[in-house]
Amino acid sequence: MTTPLLVIGNKRYSSWSLRPWLLLRVNGIELREERVSLYQGDYKRELFARSPAGKVPVLVDGEVTVWDSLAICEYAAERFGLRHGWPKDAKARARARSITAEMHAGFVGLRSRCGMNVARVPAPVALDEAAAADVARVRELWGDALARSGGPFLFGDFSIADAFYAPVAVRFDRYALFSPEDATIRAYAERLLALPDMQAWVAAGVAETDLVAQFEQ
Numbered sequence: 001m002t003t004p005l006l007v008i009g010n011k012r013y014s015s016w017s018l019r020p021w022l023l024l025r026v027n028g029i030e031l032r033e034e035r036v037s038l039y040q041g042d043y044k045r046e047l048f049a050r051s052p053a054g055k056v057p058v059l060v061d062g063e064v065t066v067w068d069s070l071a072i073c074e075y076a077a078e079r080f081g082l083r084h085g086w087p088k089d090a091k092a093r094a095r096a097r098s099i100t101a102e103m104h105a106g107f108v109g110l111r112s113r114c115g116m117n118v119a120r121v122p123a124p125v126a127l128d129e130a131a132a133a134d135v136a137r138v139r140e141l142w143g144d145a146l147a148r149s150g151g152p153f154l155f156g157d158f159s160i161a162d163a164f165y166a167p168v169a170v171r172f173d174r175y176a177l178f179s180p181e182d183a184t185i186r187a188y189a190e191r192l193l194a195l196p197d198m199q200a201w202v203a204a205g206v207a208e209t210d211l212v213a214q215f216e217q
């Protein structure tokens with residue numbers, strides 16, 4: 001069996017790349033990594049050479065190419081029988097799938113106002129209405145999942161849902177989005193950020209030099 005290849009974007013900015021990367025790493029799946037420098041030169045040609053959608057992430061596993069972060073996580077859960085994939089309990093799994101899909105399909109307000117930049121020095125930002133509504137929804141869904149499971153992660157053990165919300169934890173930290181009453185969800189976000197694999201991703205992102213001006217404001 002050849003080692004699967006994960007094509008990712010800049011670790012500094014590519015939140016969609018982080019999700020399957022973190023999932024595979026936390027599960028100890030051996031991986032080759034190829035990084036495309038996004039928004040530089042002929043990067044779009046490089047993306048289309050690797051994925052029909054012209055975006056990262058892309059997983060190449062032998063003859064199989066899987067694109068899109070959620071499709072990669074689903075494929076990995078099935079193909080590698082991930083120990084930390086979806087929750088084992090059917091009801092918890094249904095909720096985990098729901099909040100993962102909600103993240104994958106939504107939160108446009110938060111994503112556009114608070115783009116992921118792992119190197120951003122934490123500082124608050126003025127939120128527009130859409131971003132504020134997204135922040136409130138994240139607080140609610142993290143709070144609900146943690147109250148039901150008792151933690152330490154959203155569904156107890158680390159799962160695909162946590163991989164999907166890891167870039168949101170980065171945003172909550174870097175844009176100082178926590179309120180004083182957010183002790184439980186803050187501790188959860190800090191737990192995610194303290195994972196050795198998260199720290200490795202952030203350190204690599206901080207060290208990158210191919211910066212994109214619009215994401216550095």
Ligand SMILES: N[C@@H](CCC(=O)N[C@@H](CS)C(=O)NCC(=O)O)C(=O)O
Binds near residue numbers: 013016044068069070
């Ligand atoms: N729905 C896709 C979104 C992928 C996506 O938008 N990736 C960004 C990087 S984070 C990208 O490839 N941007 C380059 C471009 O659109 O030209 C997923 O979940 O993987």
